[in-house]
Amino acid sequence: MDFPDDLYYTEDHEWLRLSDDGATATVGITDFAQGELGDIVFVEVEPDGTTLEQDEVFGTVEAVKTVSELYMPVSGTLQSFNEELEATPELVNDDPYGEGWMVTITIEDAAEVEALMPAKDYEAMVG
């Protein structure tokens, strides 16, 4: 299982990758999460422009047999959805940290990002 060092992680198995200027971030679900879910067949998120608090639901990811909610790692506004996932949701299984990204968000409070788990803590949590 893969836990890239440059990402932040949540207890709900999302990852967050900060942009260079720290104002925006890309969000997806972890390798562990996609493995637990199995074949992912559907991803849907709230519309672009939706502003959400940390831990609020921003969408759902569905495997053949299960539905899981997606939680905002930090407070912010949805900027864009990975539209490739509409036709090919299996990208989340194949490349959870790359082509399987889910949304980009603008970040409201950088302190919330710093409070997320680094890779080694997340690895310890699921290990």
Added chain:
Amino acid sequence: MADTPETLQQTPLHDRHTALDARMTDFGGFAMPVQYTGIIDEHMAVREHAGLFDVSHMGEVVVRGPQAFDFIQQLVTNDLTKLYDGRALYTVMCNEAGGVVDDLLVYRVHAEEYMLVINAANRTSDVAWMRAHNPMEATIDDRSDDIALLAIQGPEAIDLVQSLTDEPVADLKFYHFLEARDGGFQGIDWALLSRTGYTGEPGLEIYCYAADAPTLWDTLLEAGEDAGLKPAGLGARDTLRLEAGLCLYGNDLDDKTNPLAAGLGWLVAFDKGPFIGKEALQEIKAQGPKEKLIGFVMDERGIPRSGYALHAPDEDDAPIGHVTSGSQSPVLEQGIGLGYVRNEDALTTPGATVHVMMRGRPRAATVVKPPFHT
């Protein structure tokens, strides 16, 4: 699920599932494999080649004696006179209100011996129900712990089994079976090979003694490797049966619904004499069932799930029913489902539109007559 694994029963093939690194789950009180390589992969293997399922959790109740026929005939809704030696029958058994106690298969071994195959989760209550409705005192023998069941399903399945035996399994017609004793099938003491299944594909269900199941599992997997046979779990079993439009007890059938609402009126033989629930079912038939089970395919994105509300297209404020089974169809790559709605032609006729409420948003679906995948 908060169930502790140590309270779960294991099938005789538990070690095989562990060795294959299957993901296990609690189903009907058993630790059962949900998937080995992935639900879609296993599902497509069954549709295109063959899959091997451990369904040893199913219950087997042998009914014997001169009263066996009379006992079963009043217990179930279907007509046992359709049976002869080597013929199996799908049926339900109902309570006095017409509610479904369970759906089951009845195998006629001979005129005074039948094997009833029931759902694992209902085993204890079914056997109690049978014993409580046996005034004729037929012998009821719950053999569930001694008997294992392997299902081999898919276009290659029957040829594959035929390659392992001289018994004429390829000649079996749907819902027919043969028994091989004293080593006649793979050297084992007893096997009952049945041309039945729960996938919508041709195939066999093979009953054998628990002790013989692991070797038989290995033999079948090895023999089928080149033909594309894969072990398949309960996840694929569920998506396969749903694509085939087959009901699952606990989802689409239960004691609150009845066979007429479920579209299983063909299982109810009103002309056969008395059976439990007959009067109630006659009443329901005369009035028309209040609800009806429909199949539907999503027109919009989204996957229906059990419990989601169903609405009429012009009535998004009040539900007309609910989804009882739903999934992504691996063959159609669309959401499909079964659900109960008010019994009105405008809602139940194929081609009608219904709305599935998903996270507060209505999504359009078209009513179809299953199977979904053909």
